[in-house]
Amino acid sequence: xxxxxxxxxxxxxxxxxxxxxxxxxxxxxxxxxxxxxxxxxxxxxxxxxxxxxxxxxxxxxxxxxxxxxxxxxxxxxxxxxxxxxxxxxxxxxxxxxxxxxxxxxxxxxxxxxxxxxxxxxxxxxxxxxxxxxxxx
Amino acid sequence: xxxxxxxxxxxxxxxxxxxxxxxxxxxxxxxxxxxxxxxxxxxxxxxxxxxxxxxxxxxxxxxxxxxxxxxxx
Numbered sequence: 001x002x003x004x005x006x007x008x009x010x011x012x013x014x015x016x017x018x019x020x021x022x023x024x025x026x027x028x029x030x031x032x033x034x035x036x037x038x039x040x041x042x043x044x045x046x047x048x049x050x051x052x053x054x055x056x057x058x059x060x061x062x063x064x065x066x067x068x069x070x071x072x073x074x075x076x077x078x079x080x081x082x083x084x085x086x087x088x089x090x091x092x093x094x095x096x097x098x099x100x101x102x103x104x105x106x107x108x109x110x111x112x113x114x115x116x117x118x119x120x121x122x123x124x125x126x127x128x129x130x131x132x133x134x135x136x
Numbered sequence: 137x138x139x140x141x142x143x144x145x146x147x148x149x150x151x152x153x154x155x156x157x158x159x160x161x162x163x164x165x166x167x168x169x170x171x172x173x174x175x176x177x178x179x180x181x182x183x184x185x186x187x188x189x190x191x192x193x194x195x196x197x198x199x200x201x202x203x204x205x206x207x208x209x
Contacts, residue, residue: 061153061162061163062153062156062157062162062163063160063161063162066161066165067161067165067176067177067180068161068162068164068165068168069162069165130168130169130173131168131173131174131175
């Protein structure tokens with residue numbers, strides 16, 4: 001197995017992940033005014049560690065990003081933004097006509113989830129195509 | 137766009153990975169380039185041409201004909 005030097009960003013990701021993880025576990029043993037904090041810290045820590053390790057492994061295959069992957073990332077975000085804008089417009093009219101009364105946190109939560117998942121979905125879709133083109 | 141990258145790469149004995157490393161891109165980008173499925177930037181086209189001791193015109197053949205659709209007959 002070929003070993004390569006770890007990129008500083010990946011090292012920082014892994015260190016942050018370990019800090020979050022340890023912080024989350026430490027929080028379990030003290031008085032908890034906010035019970036939501038430990039699972040959030042532990043989840044964030046695991047995500048940081050996973051992303052750091054997986055990106056370090058991918059770095060063996062070449063640069064983490066090149067012009068095509070940057071284009072794919074930008075296009076994924078652009079299409080995701082369009083879908084999310086459409087969703088927010090639909091949610092507005094649903095609320096306006098009283099079909100369903102959205103609470104603030106529901107709307108924000110839904111928009112955040114849709115933004116994140118559609119961005120990942122579009123990026124994976126475009127990554128499988130050679131030239132994703134530009135949104136027309 | 138049709139390309140002769142594979143032919144030139146074979147001429148110099150480069151693997152896709154080696155060419156990608158020299159051009160500073162990921163291997164998949166070279167794969168798509170060879171298939172003619174990716175329009176590179178002028179800088180990347182120039183880099184690849186320089187590595188393969190060729191000109192951009194040697195490597196990339198632009199045709200005015202519409203490209204066939206995937207899965208089309």
